[in-house]
Each structure stands twice: as structure tokens, then as C-alpha cells.
Amino acid sequence: MKVEYRIYMGIGVFVLLITAVYFFWAKEYGGVTMLFGVAGLGIMPALYFGWWRKRMDPRPEDSETATIAESKGVIGAFPSNTIWPFVLGMGAFLSALSLVFGEWTLVIGGALLIFGAASVTLESRRGGVI
């Protein structure tokens, strides 16, 4: 996790530096706000990775001498086929179209969105098709 932590931290700290230079030189606060936000987008994930780095066991993918057989435990649950992302997508599409064509598409889209979101959550909890 060390490299992952460092690349995020490096970008975050660099942008923080740029923010400081821009703040004192340009004295323009819109840009300072945006740059400061970007510095946060680097530093926040870095802190998360740094936190985990101290607490997780060394991983075979970080070891230069690991063998393929060393990967232990569950890699992850990979669902095979499920219709719910499509339902969710159509729900989001129709809901967004309501910004153009009025509320009636939100009725259909919102229903699909709630139905899809609930189903996709239940699918994960049950295991089911996954």
C-alpha cells in the first residue's frame, strides 16, 4: 500500500503548494477554493490508504518475490449476470430527462430508480445471482 499512499499524498501536497503560491500571488479566491479542494482530493484518499497501510497484513501483490499460489482467501464476489444495473441506468436516464421534459418522466424514472436500487442491494445481501 506504500506506493498507493505516496502517489496520492505526493499529488495532494504538490497541489497544496501550488495553492499557496497562487493564494499569495494572484489573490483571486475562486481559483484558490478550487485548488484547495483538489489538494483535499489528493490528501483524503492518501490518509485512507495510509491508515490501512498500518493495519493490513502485507499483501502478496506488494512483494517482489511472491509466487502466484500465494494469493489466499476470497478475491471477491464477482456477479455473473444481473439486469439491475440496466434498470438503474434507465431510471437515472428518465429521471434526468425530467429536467428537460417535465415531471412526468421523473414518475417513471424515479420508480425504476427506487426499484433498481432496492433490488441491487437485496441481490448483494442475499448473495443470490452473484
Added chain:
Amino acid sequence: MTIADERKDLSHDEGGHEHDHGGPKGIYLWLTSTDHKVIGKSYMYTSLVFMLIAGAMAMIIRAQLTGPNNHLVSQQTYNELFTIHGSMMLYLFAGPFAFGGFANYILPLQIGAPDMAFPRLNALSYWLFLTGGVTMLSGFFTSGGAAAFGWVSYAPLSSYSNAPGAGPDLWIVAIVLTGFSGIFTAVNLITTAFYLRAPGLTMFRLPIFTWNMIVTGMLILIAFPILTAAMIMLYADRHFGAHFFTVSGGGSPVMWQNLFWFFGHPEVYILALPYFGIVTEVIPVFSRKPVFGYKGLVFATLSIGALSTGVWAHHMFTTGTVLLPFFSALSLLIAVPTGVKVFTWIATMWGGDIEFKTPMLFVVGFLVTFVMGGVTGVMLAAPPIDFAVHDTYFVVAHFHQVLAGTAVFGGFSGFFYWYPKLTGRMYREGLGKLQFWMAFVGFSLTFFPQYIIGLRGMPRRVPVYLVSDHVTFLNQLSTVGAFLTGASFVVWLINMLISWKRPVAAGDNPWDGHTLEWATSSPPPHHNFVTLPPIRSARPLWDANHPEHADYKSPGHGVEFRDEEVNK
């Protein structure tokens, strides 16, 4: 189930190829699949269709500009055409083709993962991309026509009184939908690359393509939320009487430019970095050498990513409201890591056993076009030049050479390189080369005259010009070039059709590749791998296929291994 068990299971299963999960077939498979390979291909083919549509719009634009005072299309239609041409090429082709298509398909294969980290999120992001594209195109079917304020939609052109009707709103919705699809894909790519690597594949052994996709993902997460926020403000201005960007209400139109370009400049690197990654995969394989300066390339990519957030206002020099020396200096600085990359690409080819197959030809085309666009970019980063040529055809020629140089030449290089992996079939080499030469000659003929057109003062986005402007002949040259480029895509379609109807089997590893995606069958089985070679360097498959020249034996590699240590 562990990955080792899973691979054992698959090996009982005759390659896992015919391995039937009893799942759905046909169109229902396409609707329900969460396999990164199916989604990646859908992304790729969808974005290529969008490219052909946007390319057809470019042909109409060029036809309109063939003669002075031409009236092929009305001025309003012309505005709609260049707006949607730009928007589709940037939001729906160049970006999604790379980080939705190539990255989705190739990245898990390159790191030895069974799938992306969040397969259902991946599927959702494809549906948002597809519906976003459909939404953008549907603007043409509304009574007021599609959005007509340019792909940058500067205020006040995008206010409701200047751009009434449903078309501009559809454009806003389309951008928000594709923006979310990009954010989801970026989260997926970064998580996959950080958590699903094969044992022994440390970060500094990742293929450069994967590295570039990580940095692209980070940039997407920085840039797209700002764009989405700006779109919401624009919508509020248009419909809820907000005054973010209207002077009359105390807002600031330049604020739109700040927000847009704070997204827009990282976006340029979001479009370029994946193709840099593709090029870095193709060059070593066809030069039969390891990539020169691996760590230099990684750090160059990271510094391009970091610097790209601090250069947004170089698009706004002529507004007179930005700190010229700061933005000029940072923009010029970006040329340094980019130069490092070009240097390492050439150094990788240097002294190599170069084989000019179609992918490699496209790489050379990319290098020429991109360096030309990059050099004029350095010129434009100097405010005195920018003040003179801002919003002229000089800028148009510059960004077409940069963006189309990467997305078309880099993209087709990758397409032909990985086509055998995607389909298990081989394309026709002769037709591929013909396509390259038509595209390269046509493309250069289109855009070199445009530099001179720009220097003679022709502004961009105008449908007509005068005989006395002395740009008629140059515009005609440019149009001829554009139609030649357009014809090259017909050659590509013919190539695809022939290879589909009369397939020639490609084999699993036709190019003697270096990275893990060539270690599996073509096309890969469900969950990708039956066996993995031991990973002891950045070129695991090369090491396995050429043990006498393996990278881990070379002095200065860091960790030295003996063969028995590797193969245990």
C-alpha cells in the same frame, strides 16, 4: 474461493472457453452482463459509432467551408454541428473509448485480475454513457435544434434568452449523465489497480498503460465533479432565475470560464494519458525491447497529472482577468514531462528491431502529429502569441493535432494491437496500412493549412469568409484532406467486415507480447486466466517465453532471481 483454486477449477474445464455458466445469450446477455470484457467491448464499439457520427458532422462543416460565402447549411445549423461535433468527440468518443473501452477490457487482464472491482457499477456506468450519448444526439430532433453554443458553452451564450428550447437542456443532461459514468469508471479503475493485482505484481512492475489509467482515474475524480457542479449552476441560471453567470444579477460570466476550464484542462489529459499508455505498450513490443526509462515515464505521468490542475486559465488569457505569468509558467512546465515521454518513446525505438505493422505505423503517426500539436501548444502558452491568435484557426489546428493525434492515431494503434485479443481474429494488414496512410496524409492535409489560415486571421466557429480574406485555397486543401481522412474510416469498416466474415485465427499471442493480457487465450475465458506466469519484472510474459533473455536476470534490475527460484 481463492484465485489459485479458481484457476485449478478452470483448468479442469477445457480452457474455460466454452465454460457455460448456463447464463443468458444474445441481447439479454448484453443487457445483463457484468463481465468487464463485454462491457469494455460495448464501450468501445459505442464510442466508435459516436465517433463516426461526429466525424460525419465534421465532413459537413468542412464542406460548408469549401468556398467563400457558401450556403450549404444555415448559420444556426452550422453552430449546432460544431457544438455537437466537439461535444461528442470529447465527451463521448475520446474519453470513453480509452477509459471505458480499452481500460475496461485491458486493465484487469494486464494485472491478472478476474474482473473489475465493482462489476455492477461498471455496467451501470456503461448505461449512463449510452443514455448520455443518446440524449445529446436527440437535441437534433427538438424543434429548436441542438445546443449551438460551442462545446465550452460560454456564458452568456448559454443563457436561456440566447439559447432557448430543449436542445441546450438535453446537452446539459447528457454531460451530467456521461460525467457520472466517467466518475464511476474512474473509481472502478483505481480500486481494481490498487486491490486486484496478481501476487508479485508490485506497483513498479505495472504496465505503463495501467499506470496511465490510474493517473487518468485520479484526474477524472478531480475534474468531473466540478463540471457536474458547473452544469447544475448553468441549469439553475437557465430555469430557476439564479444569477451565477449573469452580470445583471451580480454574477460573473468569467466564473463559468474558470469552472469550465478547471475541468477542461485536466480533461485534455484525461483524453491524452490513456493513449500515451497505449503507445507505450505498442512501441516496446514492436521494437522488441523493454521500455526505456520505466520510472521516468511513471513520474512524468504523475507530474503531468499534478501540473494539469494548475493551468486552467491559459485558456482565458484574453479575458484580462487572470495572472498571466503564473499560468504561462505552469503551462510551459507541462512541456517538460511530456518531452520526457516523447524522449523515452524514441529511445525505446532506438536500436530496436522495429517491425512496422499497422499498430506501429499508427504510433509513428501519433508521434508526428502529437509533437506538432504539442510544439504549437508551447507557443500558445506564451501570452504574446496567444493574444494574437486566440480563437483563430491556429488554435483549432493545434488542439485537433493534439487530441485527434492521440485519440485517432493512438486509439487506432491500440485498436489494431488488441484486436486479436478482443476477437481472436486477425485484421487484414494491407488494409490496415492503407487506412493509416490515408488517415495520416488526409489528417496532415487538413490541419497544416489551418495553422496558416489562423495566422491570416480567420476566427474559429464562423461559417462564411470573404474572397478578400485570402483563405479560400487553404480551406479547399483542408476540405480535401478532411474527406481523405473520412475515406480512411471506410477502409477501416471494410477491414472489420472482411475479418468478421472471413476470420483468420490470430492465436493467443500474435505479437510476442510482454504483458499479462497475452498470457491468456484470445478472447479470454470467463474470469480471464487459467494460469499465470510468475511475475518477476515489468515484462512477465516476455520472461516466461524468453527465459534466456529474462529481465530479472539483467544486472541493475534490483532483485536478482535464479530460474529455479522463479519457477518454484
